[in-house]
Amino acid sequence: MPEANACPYSECLFDENAALLERTAALLEDLEPDAYATVDARCLGGSIGGHTRHCVEFYQCFLAGLESGRIDYDARARDVRIENEVAHAVAALRHIAEEIRDASARQDTMHLLRVIENHTGSDTDWSATSVGRELRFLLSHTVHHCALIAILLRLRGRTVPEGFGTAPSTLRHRAAQKASSSCAA
Known part of the structure; x- marks a missing residue:
């Protein structure tokens, strides 16, 4: 039986996504512009800004799809301001977190969606x-890119908060293991 204070399952997914975006914004907000936008060859030519833009735009496609009923993750804007300007990216992350929380309140009116897998122009492209x-x-997807952001930050000698870039389920498992081992002691 679920805990009395546990949130409904889908509501937790909205909250976890919004919280991850807010944690990412908080981590990046004090980063120097050069550190944010510089491509690092040690990480396959990626930048913190590139990973951030990629995630922001996936959420933008998702939110647009809630309205249309069709999600096309390939229809990203590829906004270079999000990739190159940390303040713009932080504002975008916070705005999307707010939109995700707002969408949570409307979830009972949401219907099944379709997501595109191929671009042949056929209705069978949509699943x-x-x-x-x-x-x-x-x-x-975002946790994966946050892990890459954490690596890029550490390569620059930055401290990254414990758990950043780690899946919520892994964090819960670690906490349960820690609690279990402290009870056994």
Whole structure:
């Protein structure tokens, strides 16, 4: 039986996504512009800004898809301001976190979605999906890119908060293991 204070499952997915975006914004807000936008050859030519833009635009595609019923993650704007200007990126992350929380309040009016897998122009290019499935995907996808951001920050000698770039389920598992081992002691 779930805990009395546990949030409904899909609501937790909205909250976890919004919280991850807010943590990312908080981590980046004091970063120097050069450190944010500089490409690092040690990480396959990626930059903190590039990873951030990529994630922001996936959420933008998701939110647009909530309105249209069709999500096309390839239809990203590829906004160089998000990639190169840390203040612009932080504002975008916070705005999307707010939109995700607002969408949570409307979740009972949301319908099944379709996500595009191919671009042949056929209706068979689109697969059925759900808001929950896409939120799971976005969370996993963003955590992966946050892990890469954490590596880039550490390569620059920066301290990264414990758990940043780690999946929420892994953090919960570690906490449970720690609690279990402290009880056994």
